[in-house]
Structure formats: structure tokens, C-alpha cells
Amino acid sequence: MKYAVLGAGRMGSALIRGMIASGFTTGNSITISDKHPDSLKQVASQLGTKAVESNALAVAEADVVFLCVKPNQSLEVVAEVASELKGKLLISIVAGIHASSLLTAAGGGFRVLRTMPNTAVRLRKGIIAIASNPSATDSDLELALRIFSSVGTALEVTESDLDAVTAVSGSGPAFALLMLESLAQGGIEGGLDPEVARKCAAGALAAAAALVTETEETPLALRQEITSPGGTTAAGLEVLADREFPSIVRDAVAAARKRSIELSAKP
Ligand SMILES: NC(=O)c1ccc[n+]([C@@H]2O[C@H](COP(=O)([O-])OP(=O)(O)OC[C@H]3O[C@@H](n4cnc5c(N)ncnc54)[C@H](OP(=O)(O)O)[C@@H]3O)[C@@H](O)[C@H]2O)c1
Incomplete structure (x- = not known):
């Protein structure tokens, strides 16, 4: 399984670090992209992942794509990679952006899961709530539960629960x-x-x-x-x-x- 991480900031890096440290995957299976070439190179060399200069290139190489940019950047980023996303699973950690908004922004044709991790994923002691929707399959949800269990405790919730999860964890x-x-x-x-x-x-x-x-x-x-x-x-x-x-x-x-x-x- 190949992964792309769009946005190698605090949460994106913490997630990658946890997934590698737990042995869930290796740096070779992860391609990252970010707006800042310098910090991108630094994160890639620290974590041993591949780095590419565009989000589209990262998505093209992946089976599963993590969306880890800020909420106000997220719809623009999915729209930018719409054609490479077709048929793939997008896992969003973005607060407050509905699955339906992500699907609409990129014209559909891919699957989405929304998640709400907390800052403790960097210590692999996070709480990660995962919400499915009709675009995603049971095996997508099962995969996401396995991925996030490598960085903490992963729980399934409904999308409407995510606001309360955001408040509590x-x-x-x-x-x-x-x-x-x-x-x-x-x-x-x-x-x-x-x-x-x-x-x-x-x-x-x-x-x-x-x-x-x-x-x-x-x-x-x-x-x-x-x-x-x-x-x-x-x-x-x-x-x-x-x-x-x-x-x-x-x-x-x-x-x-x-x-x-x-x-x-x-x-
Ligand atoms: N921090 C938390 O505790 C937490 C908890 C749960 C969920 N989240 C969610 O996690 C997401 C990321 O948060 P964060 O704290 O990790 O933010 P962050 O540190 O700012 O990381 C986002 C990264 O994406 C980069 N970026 C911006 N536009 C981009 C583009 N068009 N293409 C590729 N990369 C781009 C940013 O660069 P610039 O700095 O230039 O913008 C930055 O390096 C947010 O949506 C947030 O809602 C965060």
C-alpha cells in the first residue's frame, strides 16, 4: 500500500512519524508534498519518506491520500488533485470540512473518510475518531482504523459526532x-x-x-x-x-x- 501526505506540517509529520515508528509502514511507502520546498526536504530526510514538488505527483503515486493542510486550504488542494484522486481513498484530518464538501470540490469519483486526531498522535498516544459516509466502503473504514491504531486509540463515530469529539479529545x-x-x-x-x-x-x-x-x-x-x-x-x-x-x-x-x-x- 502506498500513501501520500498532502501538507507535511505538524499533524502530517506526526502521523507519518507514528505510522513508521509503529512498524505499520515504512518511509519508502510514503510520498509527501508541501508548499514549502525547504521544510518538505527537511521532513522527508528526517522521516525517510519520498518528497515531491506537487500534490498531484504525490497523489498519482498513492493508493491512500492523507489530507493534512489547514481547513482554508483544503478545498483548493483537493480540487487541484481531482483527476489523480479518481478511484482512491482520501483520508481527511481537516477540522470542520465535511466529506460532502471535499467530494464536491473535486467532482467526486473517489472515497473519503473524515477523521479527528489530536495532538498526542506525535507520541502515538492520540485519540482518533473516524467517521464514514456513503462514499467509503467497510474495508476503507477498517483500513483507517488499522492505520490510526498505529498512532493511538482509533474509534468509529458518525460525522455529526465529530464536533463533540473535537471539543472533548x-x-x-x-x-x-x-x-x-x-x-x-x-x-x-x-x-x-x-x-x-x-x-x-x-x-x-x-x-x-x-x-x-x-x-x-x-x-x-x-x-x-x-x-x-x-x-x-x-x-x-x-x-x-x-x-x-x-x-x-x-x-x-x-x-x-x-x-x-x-x-x-x-x-
Ligand atoms: N494541530 C492539531 O492539533 C490538529 C488536530 C486535529 C486536526 N488538525 C487538522 O490538521 C490539519 C493540519 O494542521 P497542522 O496543525 O498540521 O497545520 P500546519 O502545521 O500548518 O500544516 C499544514 C501544512 O500544509 C502546508 N500547505 C499549505 N497549503 C498547501 C498546499 N496548497 N499544498 C500542500 N501543502 C500546503 C502548510 O504550509 P503553510 O505553512 O505555508 O501554509 C503546512 O506546512 C488542519 O486541517 C487541522 O484542522 C489539527
Whole structure:
């Protein structure tokens, strides 16, 4: 299987790095293209892929094409490679651009899957939601699930779920980082060295995530296990409940989802 990656920026490079590091494919099977010849050469030599000077050349050599340019560049790029795309699978990681818009921009005749990865694909710890549509086959979806499982946890969702996914696993790491910063700051205010506070806070969030992903227990049950009546955790949780922390976080998710819908609706 030959792959093309259009747009060798942060996400395109992270995806390629993960696919190669996991052994899913090799650099020889990937051709990349980008607007900037200098950064293109640099990424290709770092990752051991082929590089070509045009998107059309990259698509011509591929069976599967990853669209990794910015949303405002995406329709122009698919239109530019329309004839080379015929009969192929296009996997878009572009936020907010509907599968139907991509198909229309390039005049159809190819298959599309939309995905929403998050920034942790660069560590192969991403969450990647994949949404199918009538243009794609079951084996396209199965292939995409295998590809993205090499850079994290791949999940199938509906296309209309992608706005909520964008809010929870796309923007969510930033919300969790704010929690982490605040935890560390609380530690510093309690007398900790900043580096010790940073490590303790990062360890706390990593522990919470690992407990949820590596056990069958719910977050509520896990939280109750470490909350003794009258103890330290109970004292802190009481403050978070009084200040309505859960509803603040839910409001943040709703705002991010609303923004994703607004951005998708832009012409
Ligand atoms: N970053 C994230 O966490 C994240 C998460 C989920 C999804 N995404 C999606 O991933 C996509 C890429 O994001 P990114 O952060 O990787 O952006 P990026 O770093 O800007 O990468 C995009 C690359 O494509 C290049 N490019 C622009 N026009 C092109 C063209 N006509 N042909 C070929 N290459 C072209 C860009 O060059 P220039 O710099 O000159 O424009 C840039 O090198 C976006 O659509 C975004 O919605 C990102």
C-alpha cells in the first residue's frame, strides 16, 4: 500500500512519524508534498519518506491520500488533485470540512473518510475518531482504523459526532493542561519547588487517565476509592463541587462544540 501526505506540517509529520515508528509502514511507502520546498526536504530526510514538488505527483503515486493542510486550504488542494484522486481513498484530518464538501470540490469519483486526531498522535498516544459516509466502503473504514491504531486509540463515530469529539479529545487536552497548571500552582503556593509541583501535577493527571483506561471501573468509582470521609481528597472535592467545577467543564465542552459547528458552517 502506498500513501501520500498532502501538507507535511505538524499533524502530517506526526502521523507519518507514528505510522513508521509503529512498524505499520515504512518511509519508502510514503510520498509527501508541501508548499514549502525547504521544510518538505527537511521532513522527508528526517522521516525517510519520498518528497515531491506537487500534490498531484504525490497523489498519482498513492493508493491512500492523507489530507493534512489547514481547513482554508483544503478545498483548493483537493480540487487541484481531482483527476489523480479518481478511484482512491482520501483520508481527511481537516477540522470542520465535511466529506460532502471535499467530494464536491473535486467532482467526486473517489472515497473519503473524515477523521479527528489530536495532538498526542506525535507520541502515538492520540485519540482518533473516524467517521464514514456513503462514499467509503467497510474495508476503507477498517483500513483507517488499522492505520490510526498505529498512532493511538482509533474509534468509529458518525460525522455529526465529530464536533463533540473535537471539543472533548481535540480541545480537551488544553482543558486538562489548565487543570494541570492549576494543580501545580496550588502545590507551589503550598511551598513546593516548581519542578516538583509540575511533576506531581502531571503524575496526578496521568494516574487518573491510566486508572480509567486500564481498569474497568468508572471515574466515579475510582474517585470514591481515593476519597475517605473527612479526608484530604474530600476537603478538596468539596471546594470543587461548591464552585461548580463539573458544570464549568461541561460548559467549556459545549462552547468548543458550538465553535466547531460554527466553523464547519463557514463557506
Ligand atoms: N494541530 C492539531 O492539533 C490538529 C488536530 C486535529 C486536526 N488538525 C487538522 O490538521 C490539519 C493540519 O494542521 P497542522 O496543525 O498540521 O497545520 P500546519 O502545521 O500548518 O500544516 C499544514 C501544512 O500544509 C502546508 N500547505 C499549505 N497549503 C498547501 C498546499 N496548497 N499544498 C500542500 N501543502 C500546503 C502548510 O504550509 P503553510 O505553512 O505555508 O501554509 C503546512 O506546512 C488542519 O486541517 C487541522 O484542522 C489539527
